[in-house]
Amino acid sequence: MSEVFSTRTAEPAVQGVEDFDLARARDGDDDAFTRLVRPLQRELHAHCYRMLGSAHDADDALQEALLRAWRGLARFEGRSSLRSWLYTVATRTCLDAVETRGRRALPVDLGPSSDRVVVGDVPLTEVAWLGPYPDAGLADGPAGPGARYEQREAVELAFVAALQHLPGNQRAALLLFEVLGFSAAEIAAMMDTSATSVNSALARARRVVAERVPSLTQQRTLRRIGDARVREVVAGYSAALERGDADALVALLTEDVTWSMPPLGHWYRGIEAVTDFAVRIPLTGCGSWRHLPTGANGQPGVGCYLWDDEAGAHLGWAVDVLTLRGGRIAEVTSFLGSGHFAGFGLPDALP
Template sequence: MSDLVTTEDLDSRLEKHRTELTGYCYRMLGSAFEAEDAVQDTMVRAWRSFEKFEGRSSLRSWLYRIATNVCLDMLNAGNRRARPMDLSGPTPVARAQLSARPEVTWLEPVPDGRVLPSVTDPAERAVERETIRLAFMAALQHLPPKQRAVLILREVLAWKASEVAELLESSVASVNSALQRARATLAESEPAATDTANPLDEEQKELLERYVAAFEGYDMKALTALLHEDATLSMPPYDLWLQGHDNIVGWMLGVGSVCRDSRLIPTVANGSPAFAHYHPAEDGNGHTPWALMVIEIVDGRITGINSFLDTDRWFPLFGLPPRLEKE
């Protein structure tokens, strides 16, 4: 297929790259909504400057160059998105207080379908999922913007150093140096190797089924048996996070006891198993949204429960129902 496209079919050609560009911008920015804004800006810039595109590079490379510049401009504002665990130590449940921080503080979840293009190579598919995990995304946020771009292009998307140098209008030596520095930074805060969700093996499926039964039944003994001893619970936009069986169970039997009689509906976020968490409705008729719960699993135990509470943002993005009717 020729990369010398006409304006008549440009729109359809651009759209073919939307998902992979959104994945790239998401890894750069840490926000599903900012990533979609960045891609839309990229598409608009591509339309406006298409007459200057002379086919010296591929259309895909040209779009990545535009998207990179858009992301670097957005990151120049200095925002670095984080998880609660990146900002403070764990809080003992006895001293736990809910303190919200602005939306722009937090690393945001994303539906896999928005950022992972359809690929047939199992190894490539595994890398795609691995590199949108919350832990990996949080580690990327420690990198300066240009190092982040180099690492994603080279290690995630498997671009050649010469291709990245051309995109960044830099030298191969500069790209290789940036990659070395990025690798060194990630090595200092190496992301935990949590399990990805697709496909789940039988052990993982059984673990998640037991988790749903324990949570919906509010059986703390059964829940504790599923948690790693150092498991964490976080609840953005609150900066509080808890660690360990006693603190998590103490929270759920105290302030968190409003979660009794909840319903969990399975979904997938950030390449990981997730649940739409619904509370009993105040009017007593069915259940209403409470949180998007992203689960992290290592070696057959749950190591992280990440509950994103801004359901007005997350449930529509994930295509989740606004209410569960009473059965």
């Protein structure tokens, strides 16, 4: 089978060309199969991320799902749409992965915040960490007529982190119903269960998510703040770090701000603790910074680059995802590691 993962997006054909390609794909034409699935790949990839909490795991799951679909295409009888069938395959693939890999976490899930800076914090390699998701290509609006969440709302950090506290079947039911707009009957068929079981899973999942996700989503917050203020906050945050300006940074933060840095386990809550950390570590203890704005999880983000003497350049260090409230930064989640950069289209280094 030829490589089918692509960043292209389009509306899927329903008849005509799709029927022709479906017949050819069943006869073993992998190019026809690629044409069939390409328009749906981006939304399927986002679904896999919501299920698994990692863009890298989503890559693997989507490739495995498409391979399963390719091998099982002869069993697709056309009783449902091709989109529904592919979501069935992708969801079952993700449920298999959930069983073997468990849930992903953020530092706030592991223990209380630290009151003072922890110098020499080391990565916790035994923890499966939640990862960031690039905004590029995310569709606006719901993916189905019955969907409650916008596509960008459904990748916000708070929402994806809350999903990780659900068992796989509840996670899948919530996403298929609330994000993608499938009916309980359709989900029951996808998951080989009853509509009663689906409705029960939905009720339990909604309770958990409601407890963990703010009532005001980042999408609504960002619309209230306005693009100009969002750009101003991102630029001010970047400039303050590059200048080592603690006062300018603090002026951008809420009183109850949090800062976490997966894969480091310690995290900070409140302006005093966050200021202590910021002054001791990024502002004075790391060296020269450079930054590029980006978009992550439907939220403003920043690619952070730290000077490396040996390389003679600023190298990719972290992708910071900013959660805003009232025109200020309420959360900084710094996803450490240059491995995140390629997915965001960020360069490996800056001068």
